[in-house]
Each structure stands twice: as C-alpha cells, then as structure tokens.
Amino acid sequence: MTRNNNIHEGDDRRSEPRSIEEQYSSVEFSISKINYLYQFKIWDVSQSGISILVKEDSEILKHIEVGDILDMKYYLKESSEAPVNLKTEIRHITRDVPERIRGHLLVGLSIKK
Numbered sequence: 331m332t333r334n335n336n337i338h339e340g341d342d343r344r345s346e347p348r349s350i351e352e353q354y355s356s357v358e359f360s361i362s363k364i365n366y367l368y369q370f371k372i373w374d375v376s377q378s379g380i381s382i383l384v385k386e387d388s389e390i391l392k393h394i395e396v397g398d399i400l401d402m403k404y405y406l407k408e409s410s411e412a413p414v415n416l417k418t419e420i421r422h423i424t425r426d427v428p429e430r431i432r433g434h435l436l437v438g439l440s441i442k443k
Contacts, residue, residue: 357382357439358413359402361393369405370437379421379440386425386435396420399442417442 357380358369368390370382384391394400402418421438 353406353408354380354404354414355407356405357402357418358405359400359418361390361400363393364389366390373436379438381436381438383431383434384437386433391423391435394420394423394437396422402439404441 352375354372354375356369356371358367360367366389368388370384372380373383374381398420400418400420401415403413403415405413419440419442421440422436424436424438427434427436
C-alpha cells in the first residue's frame, strides 16, 4: 500500500469513511528482544487500518515484520480515559512516503477483532 503524494490541506477529502480507530491518538508497544518501550503517533486511519510513522533508522524496524501480531496499547484522544490494550497485526511497512515526511516509513497496523 502506498500513500497518495497528492496531499490536500484543509478540507477532509479522504475517500474512505472513518472508523472507531479514529478515536486513538498514539500507540505504544515493546518487543521482548529490546528493552525499550516505543510510542508512535497515529498518522492515518481508514477502513483498512491505522498507519504510524517510524524513523527509517529506528531500532524497532529490525525487530518487526509484516504479519507479526503484537500486544499494543492504544491511547485515546481524550487524555482522561485509560489506554486500551489490543492485539494488532503489522500489515505493511512502506518506504514510499510524501516528501514532507522523508526519512520515515509508514507502518500499517490492523487491530485484530
């Protein structure tokens, strides 16, 4: 999955309707091989899933791959509410990103129901 380089500012011109995942602002997870806890802002939400931005030199990219299912903690936009733990699948890791976020990869996530 690649992102459209034709980015519009202002009006919401997304072609897909938004889903319940839109209520989350960030996701946090760790990998047992690494002693770090990683937290990423959610970049995009659609019916096909969630994308997060990860710096292309991040250590985490050496330890995740498409198809992995991880326990992730999702933080809600309403900061007064407790985060939610959800099983999540890594759906894609995409290098083709818009110019304004060069140096990052998009990692697609799919919450397992």
